[in-house]
Amino acid sequence: MSSAKEVIVIGAGIIGASIVWHLTKAGARVTVISDSGAGGVATPNSFAWINASWGNPEIYFRLRIRAMAEWKRLANELPGLPLAWCGGLCWDLPADRLEAYAAEHACWGYGIERVDAGRAAQIEPNLVEPPEFAVYVAEEGVAEPVAAAKALLAHAERQGARVLSSSVTALVQTDGRIAGVDTSHGLMPAEEVVIAAGVGAPDIAATAGIKLPIETPPGLIVHSQPYKKLLNGLVHAEKLHMRQTAEGRIIAGSDFAGSDPGENPDATARELFAAMKAADGFPIIGRAEGTEGLYVAVMHSGITLAPAVGLFATREILDGERDPLLTPYGLGRFAQ
Template identity: 40%
Template sequence: MSTSSLLADVGAGTPPIEAFLDEAVQRRVDGVVVAAVDVPDRMLEPLLTSGAQVVTVGSPRHGTSTDVVSSDDERIAADAVAYLHSRGHRNLGIISGPVRVAPGSARLDGYRQALRDHGLRPFYLRGVFTSAGGLCGRRSVGVDQAVRVDARVVNVLSSSVSGDLVVVGAGIVGASVAYHAARAGAAVTLVDAGRPGGGVTADSFAWVGASGVRKGPAAGLRATATAEYHRLGAELPGLPVTWSGSLSWTGQDSAPDAGPGQTIVDAATVAALEPALRRPPEWAVWAPGDGAVDSVGVAERLVAAARAHGARVHLDARVTAVRRDAAGRIAGVETAAGLLSGATVVLAAGVATAALGASLGVRVPVEPSPSPLFRLRAPAGLVRTVVNTEDFDLRQVAADRLIAAADSPERTLAAVRSTFHGAGGVELLSTRLGARPMPADGEPIVGPVAEVPGLYLAVMHSAVTLAAAVGRLVARELVDGTVESALSGCRPDRF
């Protein structure tokens, strides 16, 4: 006897559920397993009338006669409270899920009763059964603030993260999120209007450094940049990263204090590090741990690795809208080729993130910031490190190629020729003007959007520097359900 199966993703809302159930009736299926908690009884009546066997996963249904596979959600919640209490925890909160469905209400009942039994005060928030909904709930009850003091956050009652994740943007940040989430086991769809790294990622100078004095909400995140790229390089051998170190100097007479990972070096040391310099400065800041990446090459490797872990990749497919279901939850994204369903959507689309957010009534305070990048023909080995001066940021990217980040191609060309021996024949090959996504306060915007369950933002300046770290942390939040303290200063609700 041969059998066949139909599988339907009903996470996008009621119309797809009805369409699937209607098709099941038309095909005269022998049986249906319903594993969605919010399917109304009325929708099952045509199936039952047709003679099909129906099994529901969850709590018993009072309006229909179906077989049920269920768990004792009330007992599970009570046991979880008892376990945490036995381990010495006393301030116990719960994100219960929607109380209109049985799992949410049963868990809340078990939680409340168990806290009464132990003489504790209940502290709960009603959420939705999505990853971003859970993250928003945790932040609302103060988890982000708690982890700054105590990183031992216990997570027992969270539902499994919705497996269908859509990442909008295959630049280096979106590619990193897609790779890390797919590697962690999520069902990932990555969509981009162009090619991997084809947007502002391609216009980045791509200096990766964790050295120096760091301030601001993302200081801890930036401090991990080089370590995260070393980790990523171990996972993806051959990743195009060059660890050359960086040299920085200005025209000031006295050197600044060295920050973490930095050393103040004299002219002789500078000359040894950069032999082609005409006039080595009296001092320079040497950061031996710094490096640079081929940003497009890294994005391409991340996308290929995400695909190898099962991600579906849609390139040259512009997202025209982000869709919500009848309950206001994220349902996926619309493209010219149709709807790409997903219960969670990560917007990592650079400056386009603002417009996509605005279509949902969400303000994303990001503006385009000009990013000039010049490509130069130069002798092999002219520049050996990442060089940062008042005139330019400069590094060698191939035997006969330099790239420079500066304001004027003419002034940059003149400065390079006057700074290095053997640079008289250096030529300007091309000029690109990218548009970096610059948040209003200069800090990354990373995290769930409370007013749109299922929406998650990942947009920032220094995207290349932070991509390896941010991709891993965002994947942990969305796949594992953690709340990452390193991202606590980057949340969208700070605006």
């Protein structure tokens, strides 16, 4: 890999942090720019579930499975990364749909166990009413998302990356390519700019005439005060999804969160935010076609995908090697 490429990464959430860490490790000169601090906006409000579950076509399932493996690789390379492979107990679909999901994903090799009320009570002894039928995936896990992003950025900074607290006002174009960014601290040149700015990505891309077709619906997720140990892993019940953090806080919601819930949080609490949901529901990862020097990495499932995206983006940015698992997720699939 190149040892000298100058790269600016916009965004310090889990995706940006992973890209910064992988680029720095590969020898690039990296500056990360964020106006919201380590962890960004969506990452602190994520349910932080690492999984390959639910409603995925097989091609996306394969990317998520690879990402789960990359989390384990990353944890080996950066000891102390706050991860827990705690398993997930799920019964948030009608029984026939839950069975269909289990059959499909088991066929793909996902480690799904069908459980009855007795087994569910063994997995989560504090459930008041264990489900009569659920599925359990022991290999699923969680990350403490802000702590993980901070750990990646701190290690990258020790290896030479620069962390700059600033806002990016525009992408700078020279001779038909992106040559840097304009910030509240002035112009900053770069050979490549990576947009990993979550909900702020569309406005930044628009300064270069690039449309990112993403949706950012409002949402709300609840964090309790610390409690004694109540949950062993992830619980996805009919009306509520829950997990317990390392410090004992219960994180709960009816889906997964990420942005400001708006003026009426009670009304939006059940519309929990998809951190970066594209118009077709899948990630946008890759270079912007027709615009040299710009790489885009925005997505829902950022927690799950982060280590794989960081690895794949680094290889593509420095060596021009695009991983086949990213083939469906380029920006070129949308008409600009």
